Amino acid sequence: MFDFEFYNPVRVIFGAGKVELAGQKAAELGDKALLVSYKKLGPLAELLERVKTLLGEAGVEVVEFFAFQENPAIETAAEGVALAKKQGCDLIVAVGGGSVMDGGKAIAAGACYEGDLWNMVNSRHDDSGADIAPPTEALPLMTIPTLPATGSEMNMCAVVSNKALGEKSYIWAECIFPAISILDPQLTTSLPAFQSACAAADAISHVLEIYINSREDTPLQNTWQEGCVRTTIENIAKVLDDPNDIEARGNLMWTATCAINGWAWPGDGWTPMHQIGHVLTSRHGVNHGSSLTVLMPHWMRYNKLRRPHTYKTFATAVMGVDSAGKSDEQIIDEGIDRFQAFLDTIGVPTSLGQVGITEQDLQPILDGAVKVSFGADGNLKCNPIMTKDDVMNVLKAAL
Ligand SMILES: [Fe+2]
Incomplete structure (x- = not known):
């Protein structure tokens, strides 16, 4: 054996139909949520409506930010950060696949971050020479994954891209662990x-x-x-x-x-x-x-x-x-x-x-x-x- 340190604080709520707990759980984390999802909702539109209703019924105000695409861009996250700050959101709720959850993490951390958000990225393909400073604070995050793949719902990693530089790398920081993740396999049955x-x-x-x-x-x-x-x-x-x-x-x-x-x-x-x-x-x-x-x-x-x-x-x-x-x-x-x-x-x-x-x-x-x-x-x-x-x-x- 070798020495190691392990830490994972994510509360997982697993089961078919558990998405119905979204409002109750969000209310434990904040009063005003930035609801994050894809630019093109497609079959997720109905789910997003349901989540909005559940949050509203639980007294959580909702600000929509449906803007992410595959390979979430740090530029898009910056738009989300600006909206979250302007609207006074105190919670991020990400509903979607890895791109949305990772984008939600970047917004959650970015809302508490000073300076260029790309500096949150721990390792780079580029030679920009900019100072790397992983985030240390973030808004609480709840994820509701719709794609069983990236595991972002229970880890401290967010993969993000920089469109201007054409690069893709990751933010790795304890503050971006989701607080709660609702894993409802019913949400994945429509995946092609x-x-x-x-x-x-x-x-x-x-x-x-x-x-x-x-x-x-x-x-x-x-x-x-x-x-x-x-x-x-x-x-x-x-x-x-x-x-x-x-x-x-x-x-x-x-x-x-x-x-x-x-x-x-x-x-x-x-x-x-x-x-x-x-x-x-x-x-x-x-x-x-x-x-x-x-x-x-x-x-x-x-x-x-x-x-x-x-x-x-x-x-x-x-x-x-x-x-x-x-x-x-x-x-x-x-x-x-x-x-x-x-x-x-x-x-x-x-x-x-x-x-x-x-x-x-x-x-x-x-x-x-x-x-x-x-x-x-x-x-x-x-x-x-x-x-x-x-x-x-x-x-x-x-x-
Ligand atoms: Fe992967």
Whole structure:
């Protein structure tokens, strides 16, 4: 074992229909809420109306801020901060997917922050040289997630983009933990198949990244990670078969939350594929889930013999490979092949070519990753260590 400190103060209220508690719970946190959601509400419009009604019935005044788009922009958050200040809001309620929850976090912190909001971002792809100062105070935040993927509802991270700089990175600060998150799987039954699949892949990546890229002396965490991946694989299949399977929707939702609320992460937790994925998103418009699935199988094949025990256990404990009569490498290969076949089955891309990226795009992608996630030693932060050449080899294999 190794030393660590753990802290997670989020009150989770889980269950089908629990969104009906939105007003009561919001009233525990404030009197006037900035209600945050998407620019295009689409099927969420009805839910937003219901939440507004519930808040009103509980005596919580509502100011609407429906402005976020996929990959929430710090510029949009600044508009939300200005509105929250002007209206005297003392609470943020974010209803939507990761983009909305992360945007809500940026507003919650931004409302208490002096100076350029981009300075709240902890690590950068840009060379602006601006002073980085993570926020230390925020308005209370309640989230009501409608997409089981990012886990933002129970963590202290907000991924935000800077449109002017074309960059995407994150705010990491204790003050942006939500105070309350209402996890109602009923709200996810209208998600289309592709979005459901991308969400499942994202949740898997949050534990798989740690499993294959971080410490090996974490037996409880590793078992937890394996369980999260298995549970997601089993339940996304059920959901794609029957989108109204509320039991399976609930299992996906809670697993996505638990994959990235810290329980799988004590100690070092490198997420190099996410760092490269953020470059794919900010520069090539690849959606978040796909930005991970196009790398995962190729990353695993490249590293399989540099970390054979991990990949062999993954094959047998997660992908159900029968090891009888097979060499270790055969077992490992079968595990990775099965995993890629699973990704293909749920309809997400598994190569860079499928998302329109060609060989000439690879060097700028690598350069972007180097800026944000390579250490002073010139190598990518992960275990096993990856040099620039290693990463380029993975990118080429992923074409
Ligand atoms: Fe993610």
